Amino acid sequence: MTELSRDARSLVARARVHEGPSAEARARIRAKLEPAWAASAEQPSAASIGGLRTLLRRVPIANAIVVLAVAGWSPSQPSAAGERAPLTAADRVPPPTAAITTTGAHAAASQPAKQSTRRPVAPGAAPLAARTPERSQLSAAAARVRAFGQLGMARRSASDHSHGRARDLQPVEAAPAGGPDQDARALRPSLDSKRPLAMTDARATGSTGRTASGTEVARSLPSATNRARSSAVTLQNQTAPVQTRTEFKPQAIDDELAWIGAAQEALQNHKPSLALRLVEQHSFRFPDGALTQERLVVHTLALCALERFTAARRMLEVLVERAPDAPIVARVRSNCGL
Amino acid sequence: MRSTAILTPSQNAGAWSADRSVAVELHVEDVYEAHFDFVWRTARRLGAHESQLDDVVQEVFLVVQRRLASFEGRSELKTWLFGITRRVVYTTLRRRAERREVVLGETQVEDLPDANAVSAETQLEANEDTRLLYELLSELDEDKRAVFVLSELEEMSGPEIAQALDLHLSNVYARVRVARQAFDAALRRHRAREARAR
Numbered sequence: 394m395t396e397l398s399r400d401a402r403s404l405v406a407r408a409r410v411h412e413g414p415s416a417e418a419r420a421r422i423r424a425k426l427e428p429a430w431a432a433s434a435e436q437p438s439a440a441s442i443g444g445l446r447t448l449l450r451r452v453p454i455a456n457a458i459v460v461l462a463v464a465g466w467s468p469s470q471p472s473a474a475g476e477r478a479p480l481t482a483a484d485r486v487p488p489p490t491a492a493i494t495t496t497g498a499h500a501a502a503s504q505p506a507k508q509s510t511r512r513p514v515a516p517g518a519a520p521l522a523a524r525t526p527e528r529s530q531l532s533a534a535a536a537r538v539r540a541f542g543q544l545g546m547a548r549r550s551a552s553d554h555s556h557g558r559a560r561d562l563q564p565v566e567a568a569p570a571g572g573p574d575q576d577a578r579a580l581r582p583s584l585d586s587k588r589p590l591a592m593t594d595a596r597a598t599g600s601t602g603r604t605a606s607g608t609e610v611a612r613s614l615p616s617a618t619n620r621a622r623s624s625a626v627t628l629q630n631q632t633a634p635v636q637t638r639t640e641f642k643p644q645a646i647d648d649e650l651a652w653i654g655a656a657q658e659a660l661q662n663h664k665p666s667l668a669l670r671l672v673e674q675h676s677f678r679f680p681d682g683a684l685t686q687e688r689l690v691v692h693t694l695a696l697c698a699l700e701r702f703t704a705a706r707r708m709l710e711v712l713v714e715r716a717p718d719a720p721i722v723a724r725v726r727s728n729c730g731l
Numbered sequence: 732m733r734s735t736a737i738l739t740p741s742q743n744a745g746a747w748s749a750d751r752s753v754a755v756e757l758h759v760e761d762v763y764e765a766h767f768d769f770v771w772r773t774a775r776r777l778g779a780h781e782s783q784l785d786d787v788v789q790e791v792f793l794v795v796q797r798r799l800a801s802f803e804g805r806s807e808l809k810t811w812l813f814g815i816t817r818r819v820v821y822t823t824l825r826r827r828a829e830r831r832e833v834v835l836g837e838t839q840v841e842d843l844p845d846a847n848a849v850s851a852e853t854q855l856e857a858n859e860d861t862r863l864l865y866e867l868l869s870e871l872d873e874d875k876r877a878v879f880v881l882s883e884l885e886e887m888s889g890p891e892i893a894q895a896l897d898l899h900l901s902n903v904y905a906r907v908r909v910a911r912q913a914f915d916a917a918l919r920r921h922r923a924r925e926a927r928a929r
Binding site for chain 1: 759760763767768771772775784785788789792793796798801802803811814818858860861863864867883884899911914915918919922
């Protein structure tokens with residue numbers, strides 16, 4: 394590799410000696426930041442959230458069911474929640490919790506209503522499933538997650554296969570609160586026949602896409618949708634106090650959806666460069682967002698469309714590392730010819 | 732919400748890396764104390780004007796505060812910080828450029844050097860070598876500049892640079908080579924100008 398010239402090396406070495414901030418600058422900027430730190434310290438610690446997220450990420454997908462209780466927020470919670478549209482009474486569920494069971498993905502997928510582990514809920518708070526006997530009033534947050542399925546990035550759980558036909562796309566807010574099963578019928582891949590980088594072959598694979606019954610199923614990725622849906626099942630028999638709020642943030646999901654949805658749309662409209670910029674923006678804004686896996690898919694496809702196959706291959710490796718068993722991996726690999 | 736990450740300090744260079752067996756909370760204050768110098772230097776090297784440095788560094792640590800809980804340690808904290816700093820700097824520079832275009836011909840008070848802001852940094856930059864380094868860096872485009880900063884000034888390895896800039900390793904080496912050539916060329920031009928001026 395070309396080395397720097399001696400003159401340049403000497404200059405760099407000399408400059409580095411004198412380079413750097415003063416103690417005054419350090420103190421001055423710290424003084425500006427301390428109010429923000431103090432404000433954040435007064436709020437509930439996110440340590441458990443960060444730790445939980447880390448833990449959840451580290452549980453092998455094939456051996457664990459990650460269950461996120463995506464409940465709304467309590468009426469007393471201020472700020473961001475207060476700025477949003479008013480919640481229905483059903484949305485005001487007790488502070489959510491998260492639970493992990495390690496019963497095995499296949500067993501759980503085939504018997505989603507059977508849970509070997511019973512998890513607690515706050516005393517005095519009705520269990521989520523008890524208050525929503527038909528799972529018809531999952532939180533608004535869960536509805537937003539399901540909306541991602543409408544973008545075609547959600548994967549239906551095995552239990553969803555037995556339900557009806559796909560409906561047309563509807564705005565999230567307009568979607569009836571018909572429960573996960575009903576909402577699952579609204580799931581459909583947005584990456585349908587119009588998309589340039591064919592995901593349409595999924596319909597012929599049998600494992601993905603349109604099922605024999607004609608139900609168009611978005612099951613390309615293990616998404617938060619399934620986690621949200623599963624949470625209703627898992628929380629069914631909980632009895633002990635809830636200790637933590639999950640890291641699930643409805644506003645963040647909304648924002649993430651906007652970015653990923655726009656990127657998908659750009660891809661559909663034969664604008665892979667725009668799609669690439671959008672996923673990069675998503676990557677910056679949500680470096681560890683709930684839709685990171687979905688972003689990786691769009692990112693890979695966009696790179697393929699731009700014929701940047703080396704980068705696409707690298708991105709695919711990241712995707713494989715993150716979700717080795719996801720069906721979308723094979724589809725992306727096939728579509729890109731990687 | 733208090734921002735924390737579950738990390739442990741690694742053995743080298745005061746960096747932090749993930750350790751799955753031992754978990755330690757890392758607070759934004761810790762990051763500030765450990766990496767303020769790095770963020771400040773990086774911002775300056777990437778082109779943040781002296782008068783913008785306070786705001787840029789402050790913004791970087793506000794972003795860190797928001798994002799720290801989601802930092803999993805899959806990359807070194809330093810490369811993660813570099814990515815944030817880089818984006819904040821470029822955003823700031825673009826905003827500044829856009830403002831200048833919009834108010835073309837009008838003097839922007841905020842663009843003028845602030846007499847009160849003339850502090851120790853200014854004096855340090857008065858050092859000829861440091862000033863020349865920043866001048867030469869400003870002649871590189873954004874990509875070359877970032878690569879040069881990481882490879883020659885931060886002395887990061889190829890894989891670390893690849894991680895920081897989201898590049899393939901082979902691209903990193905190619906870019907480092909091109910960046911070095913560009914820097915050398917800029918220095919040669921500078922020396923030539925100096926010689927003519929004498």
